[in-house]
Each structure stands twice: as structure tokens, then as C-alpha cells.
Amino acid sequence: MYSLKIKDLCVKVNGKKILDGINLTIPKGEVHVLFGPNASGKTSLLMTILGFPNYKVVSGEIWFNGTNITNMPTDERVRLGIGVAFQNPPAIRGVKLADIIHNFLKSESNAKKKEIELCKTLNFTEEILLRDLNLCFSGGEIKRSEVLQILAQKPSFVMLDEPDSGVDVENLGIIGKVINDFLKGRSGLLITHLGYILRYVDVDKAHVLIDGRIACSGEPIKILDQILKEGYGWCEKCLTMEKKH
Amino acid sequence: MPNDGEKALKAINKPANFGPDLEIKAFIRNAKALYPCPISSLPEEIANQSLKVGVRTDEKSRIGTYFQIDHSVIFQGIQRAFEGKIELMSTTDAIKKYDWLKDYWWKLIPADMDKYTALASLNWDHGYFIRVLEGQKISFPLQACLFISTDGLDQNVHNMVLIEPNAEVQIITGCTVHPNVQKGLHVGITEFFLKKGSKLTFTMIHNWAQNFDARPRTAVLIEDDATFVSNYICMKPVRSLQTYPVAYCKGSNSKARFNSIILGEGDSYIDLGAKIVLQGSGSKGEIITHAIASDNAKIYSRGLLVGEHSDSKAHLECRGLLVSDKAFIHAIPELIGKVSGTELSHEAAIGKIAEEQIRYLMARGFSETEARSLIVRGFMDVNIFGLPEALRDEIKRIIDETTKGIL
Numbered sequence: 001m002y003s004l005k006i007k008d009l010c011v012k013v014n015g016k017k018i019l020d021g022i023n024l025t026i027p028k029g030e031v032h033v034l035f036g037p038n039a040s041g042k043t044s045l046l047m048t049i050l051g052f053p054n055y056k057v058v059s060g061e062i063w064f065n066g067t068n069i070t071n072m073p074t075d076e077r078v079r080l081g082i083g084v085a086f087q088n089p090p091a092i093r094g095v096k097l098a099d100i101i102h103n104f105l106k107s108e109s110n111a112k113k114k115e116i117e118l119c120k121t122l123n124f125t126e127e128i129l130l131r132d133l134n135l136c137f138s139g140g141e142i143k144r145s146e147v148l149q150i151l152a153q154k155p156s157f158v159m160l161d162e163p164d165s166g167v168d169v170e171n172l173g174i175i176g177k178v179i180n181d182f183l184k185g186r187s188g189l190l191i192t193h194l195g196y197i198l199r200y201v202d203v204d205k206a207h208v209l210i211d212g213r214i215a216c217s218g219e220p221i222k223i224l225d226q227i228l229k230e231g232y233g234w235c236e237k238c239l240t241m242e243k244k245h
Numbered sequence: 246m247p248n249d250g251e252k253a254l255k256a257i258n259k260p261a262n263f264g265p266d267l268e269i270k271a272f273i274r275n276a277k278a279l280y281p282c283p284i285s286s287l288p289e290e291i292a293n294q295s296l297k298v299g300v301r302t303d304e305k306s307r308i309g310t311y312f313q314i315d316h317s318v319i320f321q322g323i324q325r326a327f328e329g330k331i332e333l334m335s336t337t338d339a340i341k342k343y344d345w346l347k348d349y350w351w352k353l354i355p356a357d358m359d360k361y362t363a364l365a366s367l368n369w370d371h372g373y374f375i376r377v378l379e380g381q382k383i384s385f386p387l388q389a390c391l392f393i394s395t396d397g398l399d400q401n402v403h404n405m406v407l408i409e410p411n412a413e414v415q416i417i418t419g420c421t422v423h424p425n426v427q428k429g430l431h432v433g434i435t436e437f438f439l440k441k442g443s444k445l446t447f448t449m450i451h452n453w454a455q456n457f458d459a460r461p462r463t464a465v466l467i468e469d470d471a472t473f474v475s476n477y478i479c480m481k482p483v484r485s486l487q488t489y490p491v492a493y494c495k496g497s498n499s500k501a502r503f504n505s506i507i508l509g510e511g512d513s514y515i516d517l518g519a520k521i522v523l524q525g526s527g528s529k530g531e532i533i534t535h536a537i538a539s540d541n542a543k544i545y546s547r548g549l550l551v552g553e554h555s556d557s558k559a560h561l562e563c564r565g566l567l568v569s570d571k572a573f574i575h576a577i578p579e580l581i582g583k584v585s586g587t588e589l590s591h592e593a594a595i596g597k598i599a600e601e602q603i604r605y606l607m608a609r610g611f612s613e614t615e616a617r618s619l620i621v622r623g624f625m626d627v628n629i630f631g632l633p634e635a636l637r638d639e640i641k642r643i644i645d646e647t648t649k650g651i652l
Contacts, residue, residue, distance in 0.1 A: 050604075050608055052604050073607070073612075073613070074604065074607040074608055075607045075608075075610055075611060075612050075613070078607070078608060078609065078610045079610055084608050086605070086608075089605055090599060090601045090602050090605050092602045092605070092606075092620060092623060093564075093623060093624070093626075094620075094622070094623025094624050094625070094626035095602075095606070095619055095620060095622075095623035096623075099619060099623075100606075100609045103609070103610065103611070104609075104610070132623075132626075149609060153609070153610070
């Protein structure tokens with residue numbers, strides 16, 4: 001059984017093709033990692049899976065747990081069990097982190113106690129809940145707040161967009177450990193640029209995205225080693241060869 | 246009775262500097278005389294309306310109440326434990342009681358400023374007198390309600406607030422109308438005197454009606470080490486509202502703050518200003534306005550900081566949120582530095598709800614409508630008021646309740 005299945009997906013933003021023939025299946029319980037140079041379409045793929053309206057699906061389908069979600073509004077997808085930690089979330093003045101956390105925990109007993117525990121898990125004091133969302137948050141606070149929201153949501157499938165960028169070693173350690181614990185028994189898609197987070201998080205498979213296409217897929221450590229040694233030029237070669245065939 | 250009758254007479258046709266000019270004759274002056282009664286016995290619709298502007302007819306967690314309907318004082322009183330600490334009565338009674346009050350009467354606001362001050366001087370319909378005696382630090386709020394129950398009525402109140410040295414108090418004032426009232430005019434003159442070392446937090450909530458006009462005129466004199474905080478909330482449609490309160494930070498280390506949250510709806514025309522004049526050494530000022538314009542509302546948000554002392558500092562912040570393409574916000578922040586050494590700054594921003602913010606909240610499971618509502622509510626964040634927790638929560642509930650159906 002798959003958690004996420006993407007078939008022949010082509011996506012345009014403002015008329016420009018940014019994803020081209022993506023096929024990707026993430027079986028239940030597996031975590032995949034997505035590598036790729038800047039502007040290769042990694043974040044765009046996340047936004048498309050979330051159903052953000054700027055990302056127009058020209059062709060192809062997105063299936064989640066047996067449901068075709070290609071044309072579903074974002075909030076409905078989220079309620080089906082898709083969670084996301086954004087790379088650069090917007091600041092929203094006057095809206096508190098508590099507004100989101102309370103909404104996720106509203107049907108739970110002991111919500112207050114759980115909320116305090118979640119804060120502790122991510123090395124926050126409760127004070128963070130009353131601050132305006134992402135406003136004047138440090139880089140580490142932003143990443144930890146994104147993960148905190150996921151822990152409160154408890155989605156069955158999690159997308160993490162560069163949880164390791166702009167984070168110091170100490171915060172990386174906290175985030176990495178929490179994410180790895182959380183992902184046990186769940187599915188996920190992890191975007192990372194330099195792979196730091198992979199020191200903490202166990203992943204099952206890697207894909208490399210180049211110019212909106214998946215250039216190769218395989219064992220995460222091998223692929224990361226290759227990229228670090230030879231750069232993404234190595235993957236581009238694969239794509240060129242594929243085109244020749 | 247002291248009044249500046251002659252001056253006022255000359256100004257009776259003088260338009261205000263801002264806001265639509267009103268034909269005074271269009272409003273009626275004959276209100277039925279109402280008799281004083283226990284505040285708890287007021288009819289339910291009046292009690293409900295006043296509760297929405299923070300005035301509780303059960304007087305729970307309030308230490309004193311002034312309640313005026315139309316041109317009649319219905320109730321005035323303080324809890325027994327606070328007798329000798331606070332005085333609360335109508336200004337008509339206070340003027341009779343204290344001869345010295347004439348030294349304060351029309352001293353901060355000229356009676357001939359415009360036709361509305363002139364009107365209040367010539368046709369004065371009570372208003373509240375609040376005096377907190379020296380050294381009294383009162384932890385629960387006093388409340389005052391200025392209520393209009395006759396359609397088309399002109400109500401002109403003149404309020405006076407004296408905070409004696411080292412006294413501290415919170416006041417909640419609610420101005421509202423009966424559900425049957427569609428039009429009318431409320432002119433409210435309020436003169437505040439904060440003596441040395443005193444502190445006043447003054448929270449005012451306005452709930453008017455679609456064809457109603459309001460012209461409050463407010464001035465504050467702040468002496469050494471005294472602090473004045475004004476919180477103003479207006480959430481309901483109004484035909485026109487124009488006000489430009491001014492605080493004179495005369496004393497050394499005197500402080501003034503004007504915080505406002507306004508929501509313009511329907512065809513509302515709101516012209517809201519605030520001015521702080523920094524005259525004392527170490528004086529400080531802050532003006533924060535959050536304005537939301539929806540439907541066809543027009544909002545002018547003015548702010549003026551005047552630095553007259555070389556050791557003074559003030560900041561002005563105006564945020565405007567447009568939630569309709571037909572709405573209009575004009576932010577006019579002004580700074581006047583008259584001496585070197587004064588530090589004045591401002592920031593003003595007007596925008597719509599950012600798409601990115603809506604998407605973010607939808608990715609947290611909120612529907613688009615819920616996301617918009619959350620952002621707009623966030624824009625009306627009562628935390629800018631710096632109120633004690635209980636009162637803050639109460640005001641937040643009022644805002645949530647008032648805006649529930651419309652956002």
C-alpha cells in the first residue's frame with residue numbers, strides 16, 4: 001500500500017512549466033528524501049502536493065491513501081493526514097502559535113498538558129505559544145515551531161522542506177531527533193540541500209530532482225555521496241542519457 | 246454655571262477641521278425625561294447593548310458606575326468600600342458641588358473649537374465626573390455608559406476626569422445605542438487631568454448604528470511622572486465618526502499612549518486621529534492604530550507627534566488592512582520636531598491579507614474562511630492595549646462576540 005502516489009505530474013506556475021512528468025510512489029511507512037539543486041522544483045512539488053492554487057496541475061494525478069486529491073482544497077488534504085514543515089513560513093501578526101496548536105488539539109483530553117509537553121520536547125517554553133506566529137522568530141525557532149505544529153497535528157504523511165537550513169548544530173540535533181522519533185511508523189518526504197538532517201533521520205529511498213524531472217532514484221547514502229563528490233552535474237548526465245534513449 | 250457661552254455662540258456654525266460637516270438641526274433635542282433607577286433593573290435590551298461596550302449592569306468586578314440614557318442620569322454610584330477614595334457623579338452635580346471645578350472646565354478644549362464643542366457648551370446634557378483621590382490605587386475598573394435610546398437624538402455630554410497625585414485607576418466607557426435607534430448625534434467632550442505620579446488606563450468602546458454620527462472631543466493634561474493610556478475600540482458601522490484626541494505630556498517623565506482598534510464596515514466614514522505633544526523633560530508618547538476597512542468603508546487614520554522638549558521621544562504606528570476592493574484607508578502620520586534632541590518616528594503600512602498567510606493557515610487545516618477570519622482577528626489583537634489579564638480577556642470576548650457574524 002502506498003501513502004503517496006504521483007503519476008505523470010506536470011505543473012505550471014504563471015504559465016511556466018516547473019514540474020515535468022513526475023512519477024513518485026512513497027509506500028506506507030517509508031520516508032523518502034528529495035535532493036536537487038536550487039530552483040529544480042523541490043519546494044514546488046511540495047506546494048503542488050498541498051494543492052496551493054498557484055501551482056496548476058496541467059496533467060497527471062496525485063493520490064493519497066487511495067484518494068485522488070489532485071483537485072482537492074489544501075485544508076481537506078491536510079485533514080486527510082498530510083502535514084508539512086515549511087522552509088520559510090510567513091510571519092502573521094496577531095495570530096498566535098497557540099491558535100494553530102489549540103485547533104489541532106481541540107478534540108483531545110488533557111490538551112493543555114499535551115501542549116506543554118510538546119513545547120518541552122522542542123526546547124520551547126510555553127511563552128512561544130503566545131507570540132505572533134513567526135514574527136521575530138530566530139532561524140532555529142522557526143524550524144522548531146514548524147516541527148511543533150506537526151507533532152500537534154500528527155499527520156500520517158509528513159513533508160519537511162529543508163528542516164536543516166539556517167539552523168545551528170544544537171537546534172539541528174533537537175529537530176533531527178524529534179523528527180526521527182515522530183516518523184517511526186509514518187511516511188514522509190524530506191527535502192534537504194546538504195543532507196545534514198540525514199545524520200539523525202533514517203530514510204528509505206532518495207530521488208534527485210533536476211529541472212522539474214526526477215533524474216534518478218536509489219539508495220540515499222550512495223546518491224548523497226555521489227552528489228557531494230561530483231555535484232549535480234552527475235545527475236544531469238543521467239537525464240541527458242535518458243533523453244538520447 | 247461656568248460656560249464659554251459667548252465664544253461658543255460664535256462658533257455654532259463652524260465646521261470641524263476633519264470629517265463630514267453635519268447639519269445640527271437634523272437632530273432632535275427633546276428626549277423624554279427618565280428617572281434614576283437601580284442599574285440592575287434596566288430593561289434587558291439596554292443591559293445587553295451596554296454589555297457589548299464593556300458596561301456591566303450586574304456591576305460584577307466594577308467598583309463604580311455612571312449610566313446616562315439620552316439626557317437623563319439613570320444611575321451614579323460607587324461601592325461602599327471605595328467611598329472617600331473615589332468620587333463619581335454627573336458633571337452637572339459636580340459643578341454645583343465644587344466651585345473650583347470651573348478652573349478645569351473647558352480649559353483643555355476650547356468651547357469654540359468647532360460647532361460640536363459649541364453645541365456641547367450651549368446644550369450640555371450632563372456627562373460623568375470621576376475623581377480619584379490622592380494616593381488611591383484602585384485595582385478594579387470604574388465604568389460609564391453613555392446610551393442613546395431615542396432615534397434622531399442629539400446627546401452632548403461633557404465629562405471630566407481628575408486623577409489626583411499618585412492615584413491609579415482603570416476606567417471603561419461604553420457609548421452605544423438602543424437597537425431601535427438608527428440615527429442620532431453624540432458629542433462627547435472629555436477633559437482629563439492627570440496629576441503628579443498618577444496613572445490612568447482609559448478604555449472606550451463605541452457601538453453606534455448605521456446612520457449615527459459621533460464627534461468626541463478629548464484632551465489630556467499629564468503632569469510629572471504620570472501615565473495616560475487610552476484604548477479605543479470601534480467595531481460597528483457608523484455613518485460618520487470623527488475624533489482627534491490630544492495629550493499634552495507637560496510634566497517631566499510624563500507618558501501618553503493611544504491604542505486603537507477600529508473596524509470600518511458598510512458605508513462607515515471614520516476619521517480617527519491622535520496627537521501627543523511632548524513638553525516635559527523625559528516625556529514619552531506612543532500611538533498605535535490598527536484599522537480594518539471592509540465593504541465601502543472609508544478610514545482616515547491620523548497621528549501627530551510634536552516634540553517640544555529636547556529630551557523627549559515618541560513613536561507612531563499605523564497598520565491598515567483592506568478586506569474589500571471598495572474600502573479605503575488613508576494613513577496620515579505626521580511628526581513635528583521643534584527642538585533638537587527630540588526623537589520622533591513613525592511607521593505606517595496598508596495592505597490586504599497576504600495570500601501566503603492564508604495558504605499557510607490552510608496547510609494547518611483551516612478553511613479559507615477560517616484562515617481569513619483568524620488573520621483579521623489577529624489584526625485586532627487586544628494585546629496592544631497592555632491591560633490587566635482579566636480586563637484584557639473581557640475586551641477580547643467583546644471583540645470576538647461583536648465580530649463573530651461579520652468576518
